[in-house]
Amino acid sequence: MSNTQYDLNKGLAQMLKGGVIMDVTTPDQAKIAEEAGACAVMALERIPADIRAAGGVSRMSDPKMIRGIQDAVSIPVMAKCRIGHFLEAQILEAIEIDYIDESEVLTPADDVYHIDKRKFRVPFVCGARDLGEALRRINEGASMIRTKGEPGTGDIVQAVRHIRRINSEISKLTALREDELYEAAKAFQVPYDLVQYVHENRKLPVVNFAAGGVATPADAALMMQLGAEGVFVGSGIFKSGNPRKRAAAIVKAVTNFTDAKLIAKLSEDLGEAMVGINEHEIELIMEERGK
């Protein structure tokens, strides 16, 4: 990937800011998401809650299904590939996907190496639980970061933990003396330049979204107040009672994330939220996939 291409890819993520990216499994759902105000959709065969329920190996979606969704909407379309599965990524690039999510939601294909994302022209978003993980993914070529959260649970606790951890680590790094940055780079296992960028700019060099467990307008606004630049909603929408209404409410809550009066109104009569599973009830911890 040339530097220009990397800037263009970081730029697309900047255009998505303040928006909601929604998981969809069919062209009809994609249209509902677009009409509700999604700034992009994530095309996948099964949403995380169902992946969790079904068990087994979870892989990249059928390219034909992804194409159907690309044809159905005019907003950017993202799709997931397995961690380390650069062949799936090549396929997604070949069908001109707008963004690839190298995702822990799918079963990892490589337990050591992530994809060398610098080898691609297409942009990548990756999950992170802490600053080191975020910077390692960026060093590999990711042009957007999201919290991992714990997908498919409807439980926001992990996403909150991850964004708080990333932000507090950024604060700590910012407070370091310059001559202490070399040691920080060693601890994070990333090049000095990246650590220095964060030290100087008090932020990641790419856009950072919240993901994993967002189920209500309040969840989405909470993540925005904690410093997320936008929100991914996976199972939260199409596993709920009234997807259309809930999706539109989450979009508005993200735009006006400090307006509690408005969010109160948006939270009325949304029907049933996804049931959700608590942290201690789940057997498969997806956030631990890929470090």
Place this chain on the structure above:
Amino acid sequence: MKIGVLAVQGAFAEHERILRKLGAECVQLRKKSDITDDIDGIVLPGGESTVQGKLLEELGMMDVLKDKIESGIPVLATCAGLILLSEEIVNDERRYLASLPVRVRRNAYGRQLGSFETTQSMKRIGSFKMTFIRAPYIESVGEGVEVMAEFDGKIIAVQYKNQLGMSFHPELGEDYGIHKYFLNMIE
């Protein structure tokens, strides 16, 4: 000088950063009550036009904003902002502010792999590095619309009275020429 930057979705912070560096005060427009009488200029940033347009409508901002623009307040619209301003969108039925007499094509260069950067000359601005991200272009313009820049035979920047519209993202670069020109329109 106070600039209202539409902040319902997209790259509004990037515009604010440049405008503040140039000495302008910025307010974020997130709901109807944010659009006050003391605003001297309006910025419509890049982002997703479908999202921004829908939120403008549902948050009750569309008519107030349209009135302001038609009353002559200077507007800088980039990428999605250009689509919001356009009277006609060739490949989309949706219409938004529709105050700029141009026909625009959405996602005219295709998907993200069609995104690109180029340096072109722009009237009254000079040479400018332009970033196109899933960008639109203008197919044709109405009476009184001045073409400011073209690329590959397509119109990519126009001025119509108080309205400045372009396909690309001056908010992503370090060249502040377009923002300076916009602030001069206010003075």
